[in-house]
Amino acid sequence: MVQFSPVPAFLLAAVIALPIQPAMAETSVSIEVVREVETEEGERELQPVETAVPGEPLIYRIELENTDPVPATSIGLSLPLDESLAIDPETVSSETDIGVVFSADGGENFAEFSELSVEEGGTERQAQPTDLTHMRIEIEEIAAESTIAVEYDAVVR
Amino acid sequence: MPLTHLTRALAVATLLSVTGGAALAAGTEPGTSVSSTVSISYSSGGTTITQDDAASVEFVVDRKVDFSFQGQDAGGTVLADQGAAEQVMVFRLENEGNDASGYDIDVARAGDIGLTHDPAGVASRGPTRSMSARNRISRRRMRSMTMTAPRRSATCRPTRCASSRS
Numbered sequence: 161m162v163q164f165s166p167v168p169a170f171l172l173a174a175v176i177a178l179p180i181q182p183a184m185a186e187t188s189v190s191i192e193v194v195r196e197v198e199t200e201e202g203e204r205e206l207q208p209v210e211t212a213v214p215g216e217p218l219i220y221r222i223e224l225e226n227t228d229p230v231p232a233t234s235i236g237l238s239l240p241l242d243e244s245l246a247i248d249p250e251t252v253s254s255e256t257d258i259g260v261v262f263s264a265d266g267g268e269n270f271a272e273f274s275e276l277s278v279e280e281g282g283t284e285r286q287a288q289p290t291d292l293t294h295m296r297i298e299i300e301e302i303a304a305e306s307t308i309a310v311e312y313d314a315v316v317r
Numbered sequence: 318m319p320l321t322h323l324t325r326a327l328a329v330a331t332l333l334s335v336t337g338g339a340a341l342a343a344g345t346e347p348g349t350s351v352s353s354t355v356s357i358s359y360s361s362g363g364t365t366i367t368q369d370d371a372a373s374v375e376f377v378v379d380r381k382v383d384f385s386f387q388g389q390d391a392g393g394t395v396l397a398d399q400g401a402a403e404q405v406m407v408f409r410l411e412n413e414g415n416d417a418s419g420y421d422i423d424v425a426r427a428g429d430i431g432l433t434h435d436p437a438g439v440a441s442r443g444p445t446r447s448m449s450a451r452n453r454i455s456r457r458r459m460r461s462m463t464m465t466a467p468r469r470s471a472t473c474r475p476t477r478c479a480s481s482r483s
Contacts, residue, residue: 185361191353235358236358
């Protein structure tokens with residue numbers, strides 16, 4: 161007959177008192193703006209931007225990092241767009257599938273760029289990049305312990 | 318009277334030097350901060366997590382010095398009758414930068430021809446044989462300049478306009 165040694169009561173109580181929590185992903189986000197330069201060796205290099213002049217092509221890069229061993233899902237990024245900046249909505253891209261919608265009315269309504277219109281002088285017209293006020297990016301999932309980057313082009317107005 | 322096609326080339330070497338100023342119409346003013354902020358929300362373990370203003374980046378708009386300087390005569394050439402006086406060449410200087418900028422245009426000419434500069438764009442006669450124009454031009458502004466060749470018939474062609482950044 162097998163005999164079990166009794167579990168100390170204090171240990172049992174401690175185990176029962178532990179809250180059961182589901183594993184959660186911790187996702188961090190960073191954003192940088194860079195310009196593409198060509199090195200003396202003819203190679204492409206991205207340099208951080210501290211100052212820029214109107215019309216200069218810039219690249220924005222958003223990096224999302226999920227540091228935990230479980231996936232993060234239904235990720236949404238929201239960015240108000242500086243009025244001194246004109247982004248190229250066709251260049252918003254990532255190595256994974258993303259959904260991108262824009263607003264031209266201060267974040268009230270969002271739609272894909274091709275379907276976005278603005279009212280001007282009593283008539284509606286197709287939105288232009290300079291009309292955009294906000295951008296939303298939707299990503300279905302970031303796998304456990306992985307990183308996703310989103311890039312888009314912009315110029316100073 | 319027959320038209321003389323540029324018997325004498327006016328070699329217009331234009332040097333545009335820039336000093337001081339504030340900017341071009343089409344551009345954001347220098348010193349403006351441009352910031353981008355990103356907020357994120359995501360689901361994990363049945364919980365929705367939201368981080369407002371989770372990350373941001375900022376840069377400052379720099380001064381852009383940029384001019385265009387163009388002859389306004391068709392083909393950049395003025396055809397003049399032999400012996401005609403007061404032949405007028407019109408140029409347009411446009412500040413395409415984002416700040417007002419000073420300019421200094423020096424025009425040299427070849428041949429027996431005099432030049433007069435009229436910054437107001439209205440021709441007036443003068444005895445000069447070379448021309449120098451210095452002033453400031455505001456952002457998003459353009460200025461018409463007139464040069465008058467008072468004595469000899471000539472075809473005048475601005476050949477070069479260079480701008481320098483300050």
